[in-house]
Amino acid sequence: MGFSGIAAAVPSNAVPSNAASESSHIAGQIMVKFRDNRAAAGVLRQHGLKEGAGIGSTGAQLIKVPAGKELNLVEALNRNPAVEYAEPDEIATADTDDTFFPRQYALQNDGQxxxxxxxxxxxxxxxxxxxxxxxxxxxxxxxxxxxxxxxxxxxxxxxxxxxxxxxxxxxxxxxxxxxxxxxxxxxxxxxxxxxxxxxxxxxxxxxxxxxxxxxxxxxxxxxxxxxxxxxxxxxxxxxxxxxxxxxxxxxxxxxxxxxxxxxxxxxxxxxxxxxxxxxxxxxxxxxxxxxxxxxxxxxxxxxxxxxxxxxxxxxxxxxxxxxxxxxxxxxxxxxxxxxxxxxxxxxxxxxxxxxxxxxxxxxxxxxxxxxxxxxxxxxxxxxxxxxxxxxxxxxxxxxxxxxxxxxxxxxxxxx
The missing domain is CATH 3.40.50.200 (Peptidase S8/S53 domain)
Known part of the structure; x- marks a missing residue:
């Protein structure tokens, strides 16, 4: 997914989206936060998944999943009371417009x-x-x-x-x-x-x-x-x-x-x-x-x-x-x-x-x-x-x- 303007390409494991019907997330991974990390391995094992790397200071893990199954697994994990939340890893893009002009004015001008x-x-x-x-x-x-x-x-x-x-x-x-x-x-x-x-x-x-x-x-x-x-x-x-x-x-x-x-x-x-x-x-x-x-x-x-x-x-x-x-x-x-x-x-x-x-x-x-x-x-x-x-x-x-x-x-x- 991206903004209007430059239609940025996306990684090979991601699917770009310019329409609501298309995927807007990275394929092959989701983000999951557990209420108690001691339950993580067991919950993930039920779905054939393994624990993943932590995401900064957020408490969430980046979990590898089969491509195309991201939303189904998010829905299933969110039904488990041990899971605080599960969500897709959404695609973000640089926010640049294609307009191109030969002048610069932003730091200082007085109309002259x-x-x-x-x-x-x-x-x-x-x-x-x-x-x-x-x-x-x-x-x-x-x-x-x-x-x-x-x-x-x-x-x-x-x-x-x-x-x-x-x-x-x-x-x-x-x-x-x-x-x-x-x-x-x-x-x-x-x-x-x-x-x-x-x-x-x-x-x-x-x-x-x-x-x-x-x-x-x-x-x-x-x-x-x-x-x-x-x-x-x-x-x-x-x-x-x-x-x-x-x-x-x-x-x-x-x-x-x-x-x-x-x-x-x-x-x-x-x-x-x-x-x-x-x-x-x-x-x-x-x-x-x-x-x-x-x-x-x-x-x-x-x-x-x-x-x-x-x-x-x-x-x-x-x-x-x-x-x-x-x-x-x-x-x-x-x-x-x-x-x-x-x-x-x-x-x-x-x-x-x-x-x-x-x-x-x-x-x-x-x-x-x-x-x-x-x-x-x-x-x-x-x-x-x-x-x-x-x-x-x-x-x-x-x-x-x-x-x-x-x-x-x-x-x-x-x-």
Whole structure:
């Protein structure tokens, strides 16, 4: 299963779904949580199954099952009182739209053509001040040493603007290497923390943040509930203060929500893309209460045509059309599919909006001592700029980094 936009390929043991009648889960495995693990072996033996590996901190196990029997076994196990729940391992995909334009505007603009003095990129704005005022926020903080986890398709090892920012890597995707051969994770990571002031390429919204690279999507941009849960748990264990998930699925997972809640309870702010379906249908993990769900806006500060929406579950918006960022310096799938250049190029989607909000949360973390996850989230959401006509699309406004990090008496200094 996946969002509208790029029709991501899926692993050989998975079945993609674009229709309700098709399977939306990984074939050959399910997730089971027992009320008492001492009963697990006996219960599974009744169905010809064996115990499996634990899924992070969730308490669930990943159980191998015959392909095609996933739903039947889930139903049967859920009837057993020793089982807290059994569920399919749902397919998740990277949340990128195919729209492709030659301009970048998200960090700073004033409705006029603007040259970013921190690098060589010239950006052209729309008719509105539709940016997040990141450059102005940097006078308060640049996010030094705040760890942001990119739970995605990996971050390239060969990029001068982002690779050096990665402080730890882990591959949960089942691919042979942790290298980003899809391209999505590298683009997302650059939006968060690309080096500023080095005379090359782009600057991230949080240019002094560091990156934790949790590869949970394979080389075709597809993963599962269980890999995302494992990535979240690893990120928490490695000191993440913010976790970005520019991915999702249409079906909720108790295992994934448990991983999300565990991370939140351990003090982490979680951010996720709202999806590119262009409808109010909920997308997960974005729709979970302990995640900031992010819709996409364009360079006129309007809702992007592709963006999912709904003020009952989408929390905030950020620029997501034509966002310029890093891509791998080696061949990658998004380049072969869409003609994007190696090194740097633009992409569109709520995948691009989500890391702008995640980076803003990281800036807030670093702006003042003795903050907690609830305070950081509240500042990010309460400082967002509201535009008339968007009230039904998201609960707050479009994110503003300058206002999010400003002290109350200084908020008026932001554009």
């Amino acid at each position: 053509s603007f040259t970013n003095t921190l690098n060589t990129l010239t950006v052209t704005a729309g008719d509105n001040d539709a940016d997040v005022d990141a450059v102005e926020a940097w006078s308060t903080t640049r996010g030094r040493d705040i760890r942001v986890a990119i739970v995605d398709s990996g971050v390239a090892n060969d990029h001068e603007d982002i690779s050096q920012k990665v402080v730890a890597r882990m591959n949960f995707s089942g691919t042979a290497t942790g290298e980003d051969k899809y391209g999505h994770g590298t683009h997302v990571a650059g939006i968060v923390a690309a080096v500023a002031g080095n005379g090359k390429g782009v600057a991230g919204v949080c240019p002094e943040c560091t990156i934790l690279d949790a590869k949970v999507l394979n080389d075709n941009g597809s993963g599962s509930s269980s890999t995302i849960a494992q990535g979240i748990d690893w990120a928490v264990a490695n000191g993440a203060q913010v976790i970005n998930m520019s991915l999702g699925m249409r079906v909720s997972s108790r295992t994934l929500e448990t991983a999300v809640n565990n991370a939140w309870n351990r003090g982490v702010v979680l951010v996720a893309a709202a999806g590119n379906a262009g409808t109010p249908a909920q997308i997960y993990p974005g729709a979970y209460p302990n995640v900031i769900a992010v819709a996409a806006t364009d360079n006129k500060d309007d809702k992007a045509s592709f963006s999912s929406y709904g003020a009952k579950w989408v929390d905030i918006a950020a620029p997501g059309v034509n966002v310029y960022s890093t891509f791998p310096n080696h061949p990658f799938v998004l380049g072969t599919q869409n003609g994007r250049a190696m090194g740097y190029d633009v992409a569109s989607g709520t995948s691009m909006a989500s890391p702008i909000v995640a980076a803003t949360a990281a800036l807030v973390w670093s702006s003042q001592a003795d903050q907690d996850k609830a305070t950081v989230r509240a500042k990010v959401e309460a400082s967002a700029e509201r535009k008339a006509g968007t009230e039904t699309y998201w609960a707050n406004g479009r994110v503003n980094a300058c206002k999010a990090v400003a002290k109350p008496l200084d908020a008026g200094k932001c554009p």
